[in-house]
Amino acid sequence: MKENSIFFKGILGGLQVHIDPHMDLDVLKEKLKEKLVTSKNFFQDTYVNLVFTGRDFQDKEKQDLRDFVAQLINIGKVDFYNPVEKEEEKKEKLVSGTDEGMTKFYKGTVRNGQRIDYQGNIIVMGDVNPGAEIVAAGNIIVLGNLRGMAHAGVNGDMDSVVIALRLQPTQLRIGNIITRSPEDEVEKPDYPEIAYIKGDNLFIEPYIPGKIKY
Numbered sequence: 001m002k003e004n005s006i007f008f009k010g011i012l013g014g015l016q017v018h019i020d021p022h023m024d025l026d027v028l029k030e031k032l033k034e035k036l037v038t039s040k041n042f043f044q045d046t047y048v049n050l051v052f053t054g055r056d057f058q059d060k061e062k063q064d065l066r067d068f069v070a071q072l073i074n075i076g077k078v079d080f081y082n083p084v085e086k087e088e089e090k091k092e093k094l095v096s097g098t099d100e101g102m103t104k105f106y107k108g109t110v111r112n113g114q115r116i117d118y119q120g121n122i123i124v125m126g127d128v129n130p131g132a133e134i135v136a137a138g139n140i141i142v143l144g145n146l147r148g149m150a151h152a153g154v155n156g157d158m159d160s161v162v163i164a165l166r167l168q169p170t171q172l173r174i175g176n177i178i179t180r181s182p183e184d185e186v187e188k189p190d191y192p193e194i195a196y197i198k199g200d201n202l203f204i205e206p207y208i209p210g211k212i213k214y
Contacts, residue, residue, distance in 0.1 A: 006031050014049030033072060049205075110132040117133075193207055194206075
């Protein structure tokens with residue numbers, strides 16, 4: 001078996017596990033156990049989020065992996081993302097997964113010093129560069145890299161969300177909750193993410209259309 005048939009990448013709050021699409025589930029569990037057991041001290045006293053990518057899992061396999069991992073570490077969330085989708089299909093799902101309403105579309109890159117402000121949803125069909133600002137009364141969707149400032153629910157709507165193909169903002173706000181990027185550079189995953197409010201906390205997790213839990 002190739003050495004790169006499975007590899008791990010640290011992401012914010014956990015690990016991304018990329019596997020060969022033809023890997024046997026038992027082999028995956030064996031290699032996963034090796035990694036998690038050797039890293040157990042590192043994950044001690046914290047809940048670890050795992051994201052599996054590289055293949056399409058059946059529901060039974062997903063539950064099997066969740067149960068298996070739960071025996072090894074304090075597990076937080078276990079998500080599964082199939083990267084085989086074409087980029088255009090990803091974008092269509094991002095747009096169709098949000099509530100309808102007044103929406104402003106911006107085509108192109110939002111550059112340093114630019115600000116887009118709208119009393120509704122904002123969809124950016126491009127990147128948002130550092131120094132750029134996106135402010136919306138509703139949801140914010142970026143079909144590209146979000147590396148500037150984003151403020152959704154500016155009028156106090158805590159049900160608003162921020163979604164991006166690559167979510168790495170310098171500052172992120174939803175309603176009156178604010179968070180900033182960590183000072184230490186964190187490698188970002190290669191799948192869309194959603195930011196939302198639950199209780200008084202802002203959560204970021206892989207975006208799966210139709211399965212938002214906010």
